[in-house]
Amino acid sequence: xxxxxxxxxxVAALACGSLARGDETAAMDMPGMxxxxxxxxxxxxxxxxxxxxxxDNFAFSPKVLTVAAGTKVTWTNKxxxxxxxxxxxxxxxxxxxALDGGDSFSFTFTQPGTYPYFCSIHPFMTGTVVVK
Amino acid sequence: xxTKETGGTTRRRVLQCMSWGTAGILxxxxxxxxxxxxxxxxxxxxxxxxxxxxxDSHIGFNKDPNPTPDAxxxxxxSKVAAMPRRPAFLLHTGDVSxxxxxxxxxxxxxIMKTAALDVSYVPGEHDxxxxxxxxxxxxxxxxxxxxxxxxxxxxxGIHFIGLVNVVNLxxxxxxxxxxxxxxxxxxxxxxxxxxxxxxxxxxxxxxALYPEWGWGTDDAAQAxxxxxxxxxxxxxxxxxxxxxxxxxxxxxxxxxxxxxxxQPAPGQxxxxxxxxxxxxxxxxxxxxxxxxxxxxKPAISDDALAS
Numbered sequence: 001x002x003x004x005x006x007x008x009x010x011v012a013a014l015a016c017g018s019l020a021r022g023d024e025t026a027a028m029d030m031p032g033m034x035x036x037x038x039x040x041x042x043x044x045x046x047x048x049x050x051x052x053x054x055x056d057n058f059a060f061s062p063k064v065l066t067v068a069a070g071t072k073v074t075w076t077n078k079x080x081x082x083x084x085x086x087x088x089x090x091x092x093x094x095x096x097x098a099l100d101g102g103d104s105f106s107f108t109f110t111q112p113g114t115y116p117y118f119c120s121i122h123p124f125m126t127g128t129v130v131v132k
Numbered sequence: 133x134x135t136k137e138t139g140g141t142t143r144r145r146v147l148q149c150m151s152w153g154t155a156g157i158l159x160x161x162x163x164x165x166x167x168x169x170x171x172x173x174x175x176x177x178x179x180x181x182x183x184x185x186x187x188d189s190h191i192g193f194n195k196d197p198n199p200t201p202d203a204x205x206x207x208x209x210s211k212v213a214a215m216p217r218r219p220a221f222l223l224h225t226g227d228v229s230x231x232x233x234x235x236x237x238x239x240x241x242x243i244m245k246t247a248a249l250d251v252s253y254v255p256g257e258h259d260x261x262x263x264x265x266x267x268x269x270x271x272x273x274x275x276x277x278x279x280x281x282x283x284x285x286x287x288x289g290i291h292f293i294g295l296v297n298v299v300n301l302x303x304x305x306x307x308x309x310x311x312x313x314x315x316x317x318x319x320x321x322x323x324x325x326x327x328x329x330x331x332x333x334x335x336x337x338x339x340a341l342y343p344e345w346g347w348g349t350d351d352a353a354q355a356x357x358x359x360x361x362x363x364x365x366x367x368x369x370x371x372x373x374x375x376x377x378x379x380x381x382x383x384x385x386x387x388x389x390x391x392x393x394x395q396p397a398p399g400q401x402x403x404x405x406x407x408x409x410x411x412x413x414x415x416x417x418x419x420x421x422x423x424x425x426x427x428x429k430p431a432i433s434d435d436a437l438a439s
Contacts, residue, residue, distance in 0.1 A: 057402040057403035057405070058345070058403035058404060058405070059403070079403070079405055080195045080196075080405050080406055081404075081405045081406070082230065082231055082258070082261070084261065086303075088302075088303040097261075097262055098231045098232065098261040098262060100231060101195065116303060117303070118303035118304065120257075120261070120301060121257045121258065121261060122257070122346050123301040123302060123303055123304060123305050123306070123346065124304065124305070124306065124343070124344070124345070124346040125346075126303050126304050
């Protein structure tokens with residue numbers, strides 16, 4: 001059991017690492033302070049851009065995303081496992097092909113509404129885009 | 133992640149199954165009921181009939197812990213070729229490919245042919261990603277297949293049923309058989325004597341193994357209601373890349389190892405992705421399953437590629 005716990009904590013550490021990287025990018029943009037060490041603790045930087053959804057550890061994050069009409073939303077698969085992004089409507093308003101690890105899928109939401117979606121490979125993975 | 137205990141599967145039970153599985157199990161069916169034996173224990177072979185379950189070959193997977201699942205599938209089939217008793221046929225319980233790509237199906241099919249044995253396939257969710265399995269069924273459907281891809285056949289007095297529970301999945305749900313398939317199942321088994329041994333094979337577990345990770349089938353209970361009158365029902369699944377067993381009345385559920393990569397025990401990781409293990413441990417976590425029928429009950433041996 002110890003082995004599994006170690007793996008779980010490693011995954012958690014990797015997830016934290018991706019957050020920290022975003023913060024470091026912001027720090028590097030600071031002009032005129034080459035020797036200043038910036039804190040790696042996220043303060044104002046959100047984990048994802050306002051129109052980005054990560055697929056991480058078999059979950060969509062954020063699970064609910066609210067955007068303005070006309071916004072292009074991009075899903076990026078951070079897992080080693082393939083996933084899809086499929087609107088639960090019939091017929092679906094959007095449907096990705098298989099996204100292997102590192103692949104992305106984008107869809108521009110032109111119509112206001114609530115768009116539940118899921119991974120058709122792992123349908124327990126669900127999320128929602130709310131378009132205002 | 134919280135570790136929940138569901139479906140009567142306690143963590144202790146899971147760990148027992150895991151430790152048991154890694155040792156290798158030989159299963160026999162005697163009088164319609166499967167029995168487990170330690171690997172190496174001799175099982176009567178005269179007049180025996182056996183077959184082998186291969187699962188989750190994931191051809192096209194190219195990451196750690198196994199960037200060459202084609203090589204490990206070949207090793208698995210070498211293991212089959214080396215069995216003292218040549219099996220009558222192979223079952224492949226799905227996730228033949230990793231991404232449902234034609235070249236992945238082609239490569240997998242080519243490797244499976246090296247076994248020179250008939251193979252009965254059912255799809256996994258990795259085989260039906262973009263087209264509800266059209267490409268998969270065009271290659272692997274049998275002459276017995278119904279329009280939805282499910283089928284049955286008889287061999288040595290045993291009735292084999294291949295089910296499809298990875299198509300038309302619904303948001304928030306698990307695996308699904310669907311009404312049409314359930315009706316067919318009732319009709320298919322309706323005229324059989326209750327003493328006929330059944331072997332049911334499908335990709336996703338037909339019991340609520342760990343719904344939090346999608347390890348189950350929403351309408352499996354309806355199928356089991358149809359099957360509960362039979363004295364011996366052996367359910368063979370893949371999907372979770374590890375050996376687990378559950379007994380419910382006359383029904384014994386078994387999940388098999390993958391030939392590609394292991395997955396974590398239920399709830400023992402942040403998600404059900406590939407379990408990262410050292411290269412020298414990989415082959416101990418992969419394997420095939422040999423099922424023989426010395427009588428009317430199965431003998432099942434879960435053989436790892438390496439000890």
